[in-house]
Amino acid sequence: xxxxxxxxxxxxxxxxxxxxxxxxxxxxxxxxxxxxxxxxxxxxxxxxxxxxxxxxxxxxxxxxxxxxxxxxxxxxxxxxxxxxxxxxxxxxxxxxxxxxxxxxxxxxxxxxxxxxxxxxxxxxxxxxxxxxxxxxxxxxxxxxxxxxxxxxxxxxxxxxxxxxxxxxxxxxxxxxxxxxxxxxxxxxxxxxxxxxxxxxxxxxxxxxxxxxxxxxxxxxxxxxxxxxxxxxxxxxxxxxxxxxxxxxxxxxxxxxxxxxxxxxxxxxxxxxxxxxxxxxxxxxxxxxxxxxxxxxxxxxxxxxxxxxxxxxxxxxxxxxxxxxxxxxxxxxxxxxxxxxxxxxxxxxxxxxxxxxxxxxxxxxxxxxxxxxxxxxxxxxxxxxxxxxxxxxxxxxxxxxxxxxxxxxxxxxxxxxxxxxxxxxxxxxxxxxxxxxxxxxxxxxxxxxxxxxxxxxxxxxxxxxxxxxxxxxxxxxxxxxxxxxxxxxxxxxxxxxxxxxxxxxxxxxxxxxxxxxxxxxxxxxxxxxxxxxxxxxxxxxxxxxxxxxxxxxxxxxxxxxxxxxxxxxxxxxxxxxxxxxxxxxxxxxxxxxxxxxxxxxxxxxxxxxxxxxxxxxxxxxxxxxxxxxxxxxxxxxxxxxxxxxxxxxxxxxxxxxxxxxxxxxxxxxxxxxxxxxxxxxxxxxxxxxxxxxxxxxxxxxxxxxxxxxxxxxxxxxxxxxxxxxxxxxxxxxxxxxxxxxxxxxxxxxxxxxxxxxxxxxxxxxxxxxxxxxxxxxxxxxxxxxxxxxxxxxxxxxxxxxxxxxxxxxxxxxxxxxxxxxxxxxxxxxxxxxxxxxxxxxxxxxxxxxxxxxxxxxxxxxxxxxxxxxxxxxxxxxxxxxxxxxxxxxxx
Numbered sequence: 001x002x003x004x005x006x007x008x009x010x011x012x013x014x015x016x017x018x019x020x021x022x023x024x025x026x027x028x029x030x031x032x033x034x035x036x037x038x039x040x041x042x043x044x045x046x047x048x049x050x051x052x053x054x055x056x057x058x059x060x061x062x063x064x065x066x067x068x069x070x071x072x073x074x075x076x077x078x079x080x081x082x083x084x085x086x087x088x089x090x091x092x093x094x095x096x097x098x099x100x101x102x103x104x105x106x107x108x109x110x111x112x113x114x115x116x117x118x119x120x121x122x123x124x125x126x127x128x129x130x131x132x133x134x135x136x137x138x139x140x141x142x143x144x145x146x147x148x149x150x151x152x153x154x155x156x157x158x159x160x161x162x163x164x165x166x167x168x169x170x171x172x173x174x175x176x177x178x179x180x181x182x183x184x185x186x187x188x189x190x191x192x193x194x195x196x197x198x199x200x201x202x203x204x205x206x207x208x209x210x211x212x213x214x215x216x217x218x219x220x221x222x223x224x225x226x227x228x229x230x231x232x233x234x235x236x237x238x239x240x241x242x243x244x245x246x247x248x249x250x251x252x253x254x255x256x257x258x259x260x261x262x263x264x265x266x267x268x269x270x271x272x273x274x275x276x277x278x279x280x281x282x283x284x285x286x287x288x289x290x291x292x293x294x295x296x297x298x299x300x301x302x303x304x305x306x307x308x309x310x311x312x313x314x315x316x317x318x319x320x321x322x323x324x325x326x327x328x329x330x331x332x333x334x335x336x337x338x339x340x341x342x343x344x345x346x347x348x349x350x351x352x353x354x355x356x357x358x359x360x361x362x363x364x365x366x367x368x369x370x371x372x373x374x375x376x377x378x379x380x381x382x383x384x385x386x387x388x389x390x391x392x393x394x395x396x397x398x399x400x401x402x403x404x405x406x407x408x409x410x411x412x413x414x415x416x417x418x419x420x421x422x423x424x425x426x427x428x429x430x431x432x433x434x435x436x437x438x439x440x441x442x443x444x445x446x447x448x449x450x451x452x453x454x455x456x457x458x459x460x461x462x463x464x465x466x467x468x469x470x471x472x473x474x475x476x477x478x479x480x481x482x483x484x485x486x487x488x489x490x491x492x493x494x495x496x497x498x499x500x501x502x503x504x505x506x507x508x509x510x511x512x513x514x515x516x517x518x519x520x521x522x523x524x525x526x527x528x529x530x531x532x533x534x535x536x537x538x539x540x541x542x543x544x545x546x547x548x549x550x551x552x553x554x555x556x557x558x559x560x561x562x563x564x565x566x567x568x569x570x571x572x573x574x575x576x577x578x579x580x581x582x583x584x585x586x587x588x589x590x591x592x593x594x595x596x597x598x599x600x601x602x603x604x605x606x607x608x609x610x611x612x613x614x615x616x617x618x619x620x621x622x623x624x625x626x627x628x629x630x631x632x633x634x635x636x637x638x639x640x641x642x643x644x645x646x647x648x649x650x651x652x653x654x655x656x657x658x659x660x661x662x663x664x665x666x667x668x669x670x671x672x673x674x675x676x677x678x679x680x681x682x683x684x685x686x687x688x689x690x691x692x693x694x695x696x697x698x699x700x701x702x703x704x705x706x707x708x709x710x711x712x713x714x715x716x717x718x719x720x721x722x723x724x725x726x727x728x729x730x731x732x733x734x735x736x737x738x739x740x741x742x743x744x745x746x747x748x749x750x751x752x753x754x755x756x757x758x759x760x761x762x763x764x765x766x767x768x769x770x771x772x773x774x775x776x777x778x779x780x781x782x783x784x785x786x787x788x789x790x791x792x793x794x795x796x797x798x799x800x801x802x803x804x805x806x807x808x809x810x811x812x813x814x815x816x817x818x819x820x821x822x823x824x825x826x827x828x829x830x831x832x833x834x835x836x837x838x839x840x841x842x843x844x845x846x847x848x849x850x851x852x853x854x855x856x857x858x859x860x861x862x863x864x865x866x867x868x869x870x871x872x873x874x875x876x877x878x879x880x881x882x883x884x885x886x887x888x889x890x
Contacts, residue, residue: 022293033282048268060258067206077103078195082176100125109201117191151175170199221254336421352399370396406431471523474537484598494552494589497605500542501582501617561585561620584612585620649675653871657864660856667724670708698733711874729755750781811845828858
């Protein structure tokens with residue numbers, strides 16, 4: 001734009017008084033700012049109050065959970081004692097004190113426990129400080145009799161308190177009615193078991209007395225009634241808009257409320273920060289709007305001046321247009337200083353530009369060109385401008401109907417009288433001249449394209465024959481031909497054989513689309529963790545191979561395998577599901593001294609992969625000669641086990657069990673042995689793992705049971721009467737729906753046979769088959785015996801639920817009792833539990849007569865171990881029992 005234009009704009013036009021439109025816009029912005037400020041103030045107050053309530057709710061939830069957990073935990077301990085009393089109503093005071101002692105201590109807030117047969121307190125622990133409670137008759141005591149009789153009438157535990165205790169302090173008193181099952185099926189009242197929970201310890205352990213607690217708490221619900229009076233904190237808390245929650249008790253409940261210390265805040269701490277921010281935002285909005293109004297006024301003045309200049313230009317160009325109306329040559333001109341482009345009417349016709357479209361920019365020209373000619377045409381145009389020489393170019397133009405028109409352009413650079421640089425030129429249509437040449441060139445190109453397509457199709461067919469279509473990885477054929485073949489140029493130095501874990505479960509549960517997605521994901525992970533020269537291939541459904549072609553050592557391969565396992569362990573989202581798919585990896589390092597070592601390498605890696613999967617999956621293993629020998633040995637062992645079952649090579653050894661006091665033989669335990677044709681007699685540790693993999697352990701259990709019953713018949717016929725025969729039973733055997741059918745074919749005298757179960761088996765309450773088989777075994781007169789007790793996670797409740805005839809203390813607990821007082825006390829506690837529940841206790845691993853004497857003094861019922869006899873065949877047991885050799889050792 002010429003400088004004279006700006007001289008026509010007076011200074012007052014730029015900095016003039018604001019127009020009405022500008023003032024209206026500023027007024028609207030000010031109103032919106034004020035409204036936003038009021039809204040922000042209200043929102044800030046609401047958010048601050050909500051944050052305060054959220055903080056109080058979080059603290060209240062923690063306190064409520066601790067208080068509820070401590071109370072219910074204490075009551076559950078006493079409930080367990082009440083259950084024991086119900087099963088042993090004639091329990092002595094010493095046994096009651098021993099069990100109660102284990103319940104009172106640092107792990108609970110119990111202060112004392114009392115038992116009241118016929119509602120008269122006769123047993124208290126601890127006695128010290130509670131002597132006056134002995135002899136108390138609940139029926140004659142007005143203070144305690146109300147809640148005690150309510151517990152008897154309802155048959156439920158009643159929690160009273162907090163109360164002031166006669167022996168000092170305050171406490172909650174839980175009273176448990178105890179009923180005893182009578183032979184005729186009725187239930188009679190035995191009495192009450194009551195326990196005192198120390199209030200101060202309960203409050204302290206639950207965090208209510210924490211001086212740093214940021215909230216103030218009040219609790220209502222005297223004697224477990226939620227609508228009762230307030231017994232902790234200020235009653236005013238309930239009237240201060242508190243957050244409230246319920247504390248659930250075994251019977252009844254409390255109401256707990258909390259507010260911040262000092263009450264709810266009135267004004268947010270950041271009130272002035274928000275107000276200043278709103279004011280700042282208002283300034284930032286109003287000032288730009290005011291400036292925009294001024295700029296709008298300036299722009300309007302500019303367009304008025306532009307309209308005048310446009311009218312002058314149209315008058316000047318009219319004369320030139322008349323002169324060129326009859327010409328078929330289009331004239332164009334470009335101002336090289338401003339980039340402004342000028343076309344006449346013929347130029348519009350040549351480029352098929354509508355009359356109303358603006359053509360004053362360089363992009364109008366380039367936009368009309370054929371895309372393939374743009375780069376060349378622009379280069380020729382730029383070269384002419386830079387050199388100042390003649391411009392000469394041929395190019396194609398795309399018209400609106402999709403047809404192509406060839407244009408020839410000629411131009412020259414010049415300067416006008418004002419010193420501005422211009423390029424002026426002409427265009428005309430040369431389509432007819434070039435059409436023939438174009439057809440010839442097209443025919444040649446088509447021929448070349450067809451030749452290329454044939455070559456690409458052949459290459460593509462070869463590619464797909466050697467690659468997996470899903471992952472685009474090389475396939476097994478590629479691996480055999482280009483990597484593992486002895487003639488291949490790329491020799492592998494190591495091989496990683498990779499198998500996806502849990503892939504079948506993903507396919508079965510989420511479908512094949514999810515499986516394909518996980519295969520593609522696995523391919524990406526393997527590519528990312530492979531070396532630049534390594535080869536990643538998919539050789540099977542969910543199996544992959546990484547062929548290492550560079551230097552390979554165990555440290556580098558271990559790190560690479562670990563990265564792959566770590567990355568594949570991460571969850572992958574697929575259609576709103578989190579898919580997890582681990583990997584097992586077998587690694588083999590090439591031995592260059594072998595011929596055709598490439599194919600041998602894949603076999604070795606597959607063996608290592610088998611070991612990785614058998615050791616728990618989601619891991620890697622290296623191939624070694626020892627591993628190869630072990631695989632071969634395990635395969636041979638598996639074949640021998642199957643053949644051994646067919647040839648009846650599995651037979652029992654027997655280890656006697658003795659009465660701890662009389663040293664009479666009270667039973668034997670049958671232990672599985674295998675008469676291997678080449679390796680002699682083998683114990684279970686030599687074959688049990690492989691037998692579990694073959695799923696033949698139930699068959700071995702059945703064979704041992706059959707032979708043990710037959711041997712017991714032989715002993716009785718020879719005059720040796722052993723009362724009890726114990727046989728180990730596996731979880732697979734118990735979970736067999738046909739177990740009872742197989743037992744029905746055997747002659748089993750009720751009470752003479754006991755099934756030994758591992759401690760972890762009988763705790764699986766979710767298995768209906770095992771639970772049903774337990775009941776049917778009892779109907780057949782087969783006792784249940786818990787083996788290895790003390791090494792699992794049994795509880796008194798689970799023992800009561802199962803009702804085993806005997807439990808066997810594991811040798812790991814028995815062995816150290818001669819040197820460890822704590823271990824001795826532990827074994828004594830297990831014996832006490834068994835006796836209190838009417839369960840006979842067997843100690844195994846009795847290695848010395850010192851062990852035997854200690855266990856007898858602790859009250860153990862039966863002994864088993866090398867101190868008396870090692871496991872032996874049936875004939876040796878017959879001689880052993882007849883000669884009473886163990887008495888010589890005792």
